Amino acid sequence: MNNFVNILQTQHKDILNSLGQHLSISLISLLIAAVIAIPLAIWLRRYKKAAEIVLQITSVFQTIPSLALLGILIPIVGIGTVPAVIALVVYAVMPIFQNTYSGFTSIDASLEEAADAFGLSKWHKLIKIELPLAMPLIVSGLRIAMVLIIGTATLAALIGAGGLGTYILLGIETNNNALLLIGAILSALLALVFSALIRFLGKLSFKKIMIVLAGIIVLFGGWGIYSVVSKPLSTITIAGKMGSEPEILINMYKDLIQEENPKQKVEIKPNFGTTNFLYKALKSGQIDVYPEFTGTVMESLVKVQNYGHNPDKIYKQGKSMLKKQDNLDYLSPMEYQNGYALVVTKEFAKKYNLKTIQDLAAVQDQVKAGFDIDFYNQKDGYQGIKKAYNLDFGNVNTMQPSIRYKAIANGKVNLVDGYTTDPQVQKYHLVVLKDNKSFFPPYQGAPLVTDKAIKEHPGLKKALNKLSGKISVKDMQKMNYQVTFQHKKAKTVAHDYLDKHNLIKE
């Protein structure tokens, strides 16, 4: 609970920002869906067959899993807000269409006959009689759609559209229930508030509803045009993966770029998504820079196997392959390595005087290990370690990555796999055992930049290379701890580091 309050206090601006993003994505989607579905239903109200076909099609849309839909959309429209809005519109069309259609078709036939017999024009009849009579059902369709949209919009975070889903994903990723709760509670609240608002809207007269709708359209339209027009072309967009570490790094990039050229506009997009999203966004030019690890480059981006254990060689190989493959520049890496590690409790280390992984050989019967399932199965994980160090732990449990640290903190296990810069190491007073045979592949972080950005912004390369060889494992672990557990802002933590190491002038 303290944690929860703490996050609210330190990050309320970011949370409000996400709430705003969530709201705009949801409202824009609802508006577009309504603009598609309502006129379509009105038009098809006399053509039962066609309406049924449309209803079938929209129902099929509804059954597509949201992740699959997002996956289909990315190659077509890229990442960010656009595919998120498209996906949400696809989901929202069906309840609005269905309700509007049944709202119109359930109007008493004698009322229709009366309106015709009185010589009312089609438009007058629609506005004055049919729409008001269908309105309660249309409004309930909009409410269903809005609740659906607000819930589904949490997935927008997966493809870099931001919103409250960022906190949910971050919470799951870092096993931080407070973040998860913030995301979940706020999106639930948002759904409730909007459901009530739309219900209230439905009680207003038709004229007032139109005025409110027009107001929303003008507001959002104006905001949309403003944000397109006002965005200077020369902005550098930096994105980062989920979690505190990328967020700290991209804040450093921003500071360094602006130190070099104070007038340069820099936009940062923390928690933008997974490796694939970011890489696609970079290739398509939607972002200009993001920090990537050498190991990930080899494993996932250029897909090389058996790349060895020499950090320098790996970096160089990755750099030249990225350049060849996608014309991207992989700038100089930082000092720290964020690779796999075996982590034990301080008591356990002290008791048996454990410093390296090799030291475990003597006490392998005492080990109660908790491993991530992937780590347990991978060749460069536990299976490889067993061979390399000739180990065989007596007691190995596999578990979700997010609860490993909880398990070791509670004494359920005394050894887990982790990453070298994990802030939990500090939090739970753990010890990282040295990989003295350099078994684990090196994961060095370095900025990955588009060639276009390098050419357009002459100072960019110089600014980013200032981090070359900087930041030790300890430094990174500490900064991660400050952001993840002390809830300091990534921006402040990044700035303090740069300041302390004289990389920027105050």
Place this chain on the structure above:
Amino acid sequence: MIEFKDVTKVYGDQTVLKDLNLTINAGELYVLVGPSGSGKTTSVKMINQLIKPTSGTIKIDGKDINDYDLRKLRLGTGYVLQNIALFPNLNIQDNIVIQLEELKVPKEERIERARDLLEQVGLEPDKYAERMPDELSGGEQQRVGITRALATNPNIILMDEAFSALDPISRKQLQDIVLELHAKAKYNMTIVFVTHDMREALRLGTRIAIINQGELQQVGTQEEILNQPANDFVKSFFKGEQETEAATAGKVIIQGYGHKSEDSDDVFRVSFEDELPALISAVREHKQVRIVFHDANYLLTIDDVLDFIENKEVANE
């Protein structure tokens, strides 16, 4: 004047109306009567083109209805429906003047017109104008339904089983309203009234057309139909009326007894619905009584009543 010439309507393989020929004179309260499924509603809906004939022509004032601008034709034609069909989302006054809104009449004028019309059908404007339809009883709603048909001062008003769903008391009151409105309009208002109720037909019609299974059986006044039925169907359709119904002052008039009088407003008035005992005691006392029917006075003496009773007894034997 509305003329039907050889009008036929076929749905699939079913002929609902066969070679209908009708002439409805301007200013008439013309009743189309017949059992359900006879084609009477189909005929009336052809006048405002809710239904198109399969063949044949319909003319209004000598001009084919297809040559009229549909919107103008409908705006100039009142229409009252069986299930009333007040728009539930509009209040009473907005319902009444919806056609005036279509004609872009300014709001103040519309409100004034609505209130004026409410007054004419005995609904207090202050009390009713701004209420919603579902707050009114069925009878009250249909009063509003009638005023709605009157809003544009139409020359033709179509009423399709307008009172069939109402209770007997409301029905009678509304029939009175229709008779009164029709009389007040002094031949400027043609009403085509569809009903399956022969009593209602006899009560209202200046002329009555009887239709059965899509074919016209007879057209005539009350007297002609009761006294000279054209065929067995007409005879049997109105037979019940002769026998079961308690005789009333109105029925004595309808059957042709007594005589019309121009200048007799001071004569004692007997209600149209008064039954024979009341009528007899009134004639005894006043020698001569007056009954208002279709806005005219009819005078009855004791002899007229005795003649009626004599003939009725004969008919019953």
